[in-house]
Amino acid sequence: MIGFAWGSAAALALAWPSTADWWIxxxxxxTAASCAVLGAFLVxxxxxxxxxxxxxxxxxxxxAAFLLTRSYSIGPLLAGALxxxxxxxxxxxxxxxxxxLPADASMGVVFTSLFALGVVLITQVKGVHFDRQCVFEGAIELxxxxxxxxxxxxxxxxxxxxxVVLAINAAVLLLLWKEMKLSAFDPALSTTMGFPAGLMHYVLMSLVAxxxxxxxxxxxxxxxxxxxIVPAATAHLLADRLGAMVLLSAGLGAASSVLGFALASHFDTNIAGMMAVAAGGLYGLAALFSPRYGVVSAVIRNARLALRVIRDDLxxxxxRLEELAVDRRLTSRDAVQAVGGSPLARWGLAGLIRRRxxxxxxxxxxxxxxxRAAAQQLVRAHRLWENYLVQYLGLPLDHVHEPAHRVEHFLDPELQASLERKLPDATHxxxxxDIPS
Amino acid sequence: MTPAFEIHDMTVAYHRRPVLWDIDLQVPEGKLVGIIGPNGAGKTTLIKAALGLTPLASGKVEIYGKPYAQQRKMVGYVPQRESVDWDFPVSVHDVVMMGTYGRLGWIRRPGRTQRLLAERCLEQVGMLPFAKRQIRQLSGGQQQRVFLARALAEQARIYFLDEPFAGVDAATETAIVELLQTLRGQGCTVFVVHHDLETVRHYFDYVILLNMRLVACGPVHSTFTPENLQKTYGGRLTILDAAAEAMRQGEPGP
Amino acid sequence: MIALSLAAKVMLGAGLLGAVAGVVGAFAVLRGRSLAGDMLAHAALPGVVLAFMLTGSRNLATLSAGALATGLAAIGLMTLAVRWTRTKEDAAIGTALSTFFGLGVVLLSRVTRSEAGGNSAGLNSFLFGEPGNMLTSDLVLLAVVGGAALVIVVLLFKEFRLVSFDPDFAASQGWPATGIDLTMMALVAAITIVGLPMVGVVLMAAMIILPAITARLWTHRLQTLLMLAAALGAVAGAVGARVGHGIPAGPAIVLTAAGLFLISLLAAPEQGLVVRAIHELRLRRRVAQDHLLRSLFELTESQLAETYEPVTQFKLLRADRHWSASRLRRLLDRNQLQGLLTVAGDSVRLTPVGVRAAAEAARRHRLWELYMMRFAGAASDHVDRSADDVEHMLPASVLLELEAELSTAPGQRASLPPVPPSPHPTEEPAP
Known part of the structure; x- marks a missing residue:
């Protein structure tokens, strides 16, 4: 995807776009931006x-508007569509x-039936050439x-x-910003405050139409x-504030269009379709690499955590070996074996050595x-937790090591302090x- | 003196099936009121009907002697925590700001006054340090505190809280109760849907006992009695159920 | 192979498709996946074109295999997005749908442009549905896939019913609920894809949803629902395919199905709007009659000791209920026709039959009032209104229960309607 993008960007640089291309x-x-700002609220x-x-x-x-008025003028068409x-x-x-009826089925019934009706109506218009393909793909190249x-x-x-549509959407959203925000987040509260959520729903639907x-x-x-849908879904993966999400959504929509156009000219193919593909591609990138909500960052976070746990275990x-005062030193191999022997364990040991x-x-x-100091802290957390489990949860002795082993990595100083308050005279x-101090 | 909150002859029905029958009650100003009853007793429905979210089949609700629609600004509402999408892209501060919208009315935008108010409310629930966080990153108790701060920002005289203690930690529960008691001290009337019978006596000074119909409503010491609890929890009135079902089906009697 | 005319083939094919789509669609609708068909239909397009680009074949089976591949890929990606990111299901469906469809359009345009002369007409039919291009082999494929789907539904009927009703319970019983769920999905996918050349991308969703949702209006039993959905789908397909007059077959089929839905919406026996409206009207009439009779009873209660044909005044009745004069006139006329009362000028006289009915209405009302006061703790000045709403709908069994509960208190038992002494000697009935 990215490779393609660079490729076509290069192609674009070679063949500087014509005026017509700029207009497209x-x-x-x-168009994309005008859709995408509303999309944020739909999503x-x-x-x-x-x-x-x-x-x-x-x-x-x-x-229907065309059949009634026999004209292409924008007013009746807009009214009909609205x-x-x-x-x-x-x-x-x-x-x-x-x-x-179920909500999704209701929607499916209504829009497919209306669409079928629309297709039939259009084919009945005498003397008007109707290109069905146009309904799907439009003719942005024209x-x-x-x-x-x-x-x-x-x-x-x-x-x-x-x-004009973008301006109208932006104006309505700016004017009713807090109402749209509240009714999307908490419809019940919105209604009780005198901004009926149902009304806001129809305002949004009118704008979408x-x-x-x-x-x-x-x-x-x-x-x-x-x-x-797509730019808004992408923006939702990236933004944590509504304003940012709406702006980002518009920006992503516009970016998908430009990218889609570049790709379409490079591959000599349908422009609208490629714009949709570009939007989907950007969504895919965000789903994978969004810093906070992406799959890859989640995987990295999990891996980091696993690594930390294994270092703690090492x-x-x-x-504990030192504590037993046996005169035995671990080799790297033994140590790695002792915590499972996985590649992750080896990596963890390397980390410890690097950290000295x-x-x-x-x-x-x-x-x-x-x-040793770090290990002491850890073992202290582990043993305090064991004590806590025995004293406050009444667990039998042979049941406390495993849970403590799981929890020890997550007891921050604050929690440990409150544990200490609960167990003031815990020394063993x-x-x-011994509980090390 | 006009009671702060009054329900007169209210019946609420979903699809014609009554879920609350002939509720009739008055609550004076400055009380901390527990709404108590078993599951399906209509506790949430009572609140929603009082706030005009559910149409009434009959009767009326009055806030300081006037219908709710005229008294919106006097009422604050804390819905159940799971009723909203916590992935919504808003910060803690944004959510609390929403509490000020009702007083602003249509179109007008919140300004400096509202921002300061929101910060003060966050401070009161101890959540100011989290103001910039996205709301998913909070614990259950913290989310509830944010909701409470939002209600405070409504600067209401009457508050309705729907199960504010569900899934929160003990510390938050205590903090919320203390805050509610402060509100009562300022002359507010606070209604809380509550489940835990153990704590009713400590938390509230007034109770509404509910089980499809009003069992009792009054000061805790005289109303929260074993006898009334028996009536509230001692099984449903089978005839009420049968009648409700008959009404849903709209089958006239022979 | 039997030679069929094109028209017959199209009708047969459309009917078959409608029937099978109705059956598998029923499970999709019941599982809350009505729009899955929509997504699958859109996501199939790139698969169709890719299969054509790779093999150069326009054979429906080959193209369908490609369609199935991308359709399932879209479902898979959508599921992953919902599970792994904060994207919600609706946005994930929409994203997958439009991206895959966009890709399909892009690929299709490549094919069209590289093959001069619009050689890709066969592929275009996947977009809009061109039953006119139907080959006998297409019909055979449709029959094979549809037949296989039906066989699977029959064999796994019990499992499908369990999982579509309550997947958690099914899992707790040890059924591979996810696997069964996926099987249902796969059937929807297969049928959607073989149906595409008939009705096209957008309208295929309608074939999945409409027959099933229409059947649901008629019945609550799953077996009946499946058979009905099959029948409705078959009728819509066959009729729609025959319409002609320049109306493309795909939309015609969908509009026929939509027409059947509308008719059902109006005429279904329980949930139909007509039945519900009649029901509502009857109920209102009955309530009004009850109110009238009770008012008459209450206004004339004092006379009942002396006469069985008590009289009251029109204006008193009006004042009692705040009815408009015309409405009260109509009500009185209707009741006069039923022989419950006679109207003479301004006076209204109950007949003996009317007295009985009025007493019955008053009895129901008072029983309920007493019940609410005694057991539900309502105050005496508040029970009247609730009794007003309820009394008309109390079934006889509840009335009996009420009487039983209330009869424990002596003196509270509601009086039965007065019965005049028999004009002739009566005998005790033989035990």
Missing amino acids: MATGAV LRRMSMMGDAISHSVLPGLA VAGLLTALLTQTLHRYVR APLYTISIAGIEAPRALVVAG LTAVASFEAVGSILVVAML LGVMY QVLRRGETLELSPEG DPHGR
Whole structure:
């Protein structure tokens, strides 16, 4: 994915994009951003699929508006789509609430039926060539051909429309920011405060319908769905504040468009589809590498923890051996064997030696003073916990070593202090061994 | 004197099946009130109905003598902890700020006053050091404290808390009770849905005993009696169940 | 091989697809996975095109194998995202759906552009559904996959029912619940994919959901539901495929299914809107009649010692219930027709039958009032309204129970309707 991206970036640098290319990229980016800002709220309200549903069900609205007015003017088309979009939301809710069908099934029934109706309506329009493929894929590559003039600049109509929609979405979100935030986070509280969550739901659905229909013509339903859901889902993996998530979502949407365009020109393929793929690719990257919520970072965190536990165990083993005062030193091999013998154990031992907590003496190993201090702390935590389990939980003696072994790594100084307060005169563990101080 | 909270003849039904029958009660100002009853007794429903979240089949609810819709700003609400998505991208501070929205009304944005108020409320529950954290990173007790701070930021006269002690640590439970007692000291009336019968006497000075119908409502010392508890927990009234079911199906009697 | 006309093939194929989709869709709907079909259908596209690019074959079986591969990959990735990241299920489905579909569009466009002359028409049919391109071998594939799916459903019916109702319980009983769940999913996937060339990507979801959800309106039994879903799906498929008139078959099939759903929504015996509306209307009438009779009883209660045909005034009745004059007139007319009362000018007279009915209404009301006061601790000045709502719906068994509970207190027993002395000598019935 990244390789491709660099490759096409290089190709892009060789063949500097033409004006038309810039217009296409701008149209894609603005459309994507207008979808993505709403997507953040859809994703957070767990209604992502409503974006999918509405972007399909605006079709009969468009068709009906055209059949009634016989014109392509934007007003009736918007009105038709708005009605169809709201109808989808309303019917879905009615089927769910009053007929008590499952929520997802209600949505599936409504939007597929409306979409089928839309397809039939459109094929019945005489004298209008209807390219079904266009419904899915749009014709963003044709965007620069249909221009209108604004302040002396010939800009693609689709770009202007998308810009207006983005401005409307941004304005509504800014104006109702706290209401949208509250009703998405805690609908009950929102309603009790006088901002009915249901009303906010329909405000959002109206905006989605408006955005879907405005983008539909230019970029097709597939890109609308992709841009409503994917950048927002990606942003959710990266951001911890709502404002950041919305902005990031818009940025990711725009970035996916530009990247998608570059890839599509490189591979000579469908632009809208590639933009969706690019958005998905960015999601994949975030899912893997998000610093806080990514899979790889989780794996790394777990590995680090496992490593720390094994280092602790190594220190503990060496300390207990010293304590027994037998005149035996462990070799590296013995030590690694004693904690399971895994590659991780070897790695842990190397870490200890690097930290100078364990010193090599020829073939054998020895605790350094710092290592001994750390080990003492650990063994102390272990034995205090054993005492606690025996005294407060009444566990039998042969049941306390394992749990203490699991817990010892996690007893921070604060917890250990409160343990000490609970066990003021603990000098020996339940097995009779000294508790080091 | 007008009671702080009054329910008059209230019946609440889900899909026509009544879950609360003819509740009729008054609570004076400045009480810490436990709402006690077995599972399915309608405790949460009572709160939701009082807050206008569930339509009433009959009757009315009054806050200081007026309907809830006119008194929104006097009421604070702490829903059950699991009712929200803790993965939501908001910080602790953001959540507490939400408490100030009700007083702001539509469109107006929170400003410096609200930020300071939120910080003060966080301070009160001992969560100021966590203000910038995302809310998933808190323990259960800390999450509950944040919810409480948000309720404080509502600057209400009456508070409704739905199971604030569910899944919190002992220290938080004590802290919450102390805070609620402080609120009562300031003349607030606080309603708490509560499960643990052991602590009722320590925590509350007023109780509402509920089991589909009101069993008793009054000061703890005279109302929280073994006899009333027997009525509350001693099994449901089978006829109430049968009648509720008949109403759900809408089958007229022969 | 028997030669079939194209129209017959299409009808047969669509009917078969509808039937099988109805059956496997029922399990998807019951497990709350209605949109899985949607995702699978979209995610199948790149697999179809890849299979074509790799093998150069337009054989439906080959393409379906590719579709199954990417469809399952999408499900797998989606599941991983939900399990390993904070992405919720809906967003994961949407992300997988649009990314895979985007990839499909990209690949398809490559194929179209590299093969001059739109040689990829066969692939396009996966997007929109072109039953007109159907070959006999496609029908055979559909029959084989559909038949296999049905056999699996019949064999594993008990397990499927258990897992789709309560997976945790099934697991606790030692069933491999996850495995059974995946099998159900795989059946949905297989049917979705063989159905794609018939109805296309978007509308395949409808084939999974609509017959099943329609059948659910008619029955609560799973066996009946499955058979009904199969029948509904078959009808929708066969009828939709025949419509013609320039209406593409895919949308026609879905609209037929949607029509069946709408009809069921209105006409289903228990959950249908018509039945519910009639029920509601009857209930309201009955409640109004009860109220009228009780008011009549209460207004004339003092006369009952002397007469069995007590009289009261229209305006008193109006004042008692705050009814509008016209509404009260209509109510009185209806009751007059039933012979419960007679209206003469401004006076309303109960007939002996009416007295009995009125007494019965009052009895129910008072029994409930007493019950609420005695056992539910309601105050005497508050019970009236609740009794108002409940009394009309108390089944006879509850009334008997009420009487039994209340009869322990002497003097509280509600009075039975007065019975006039028999005009002729009566005999004790033989025991």
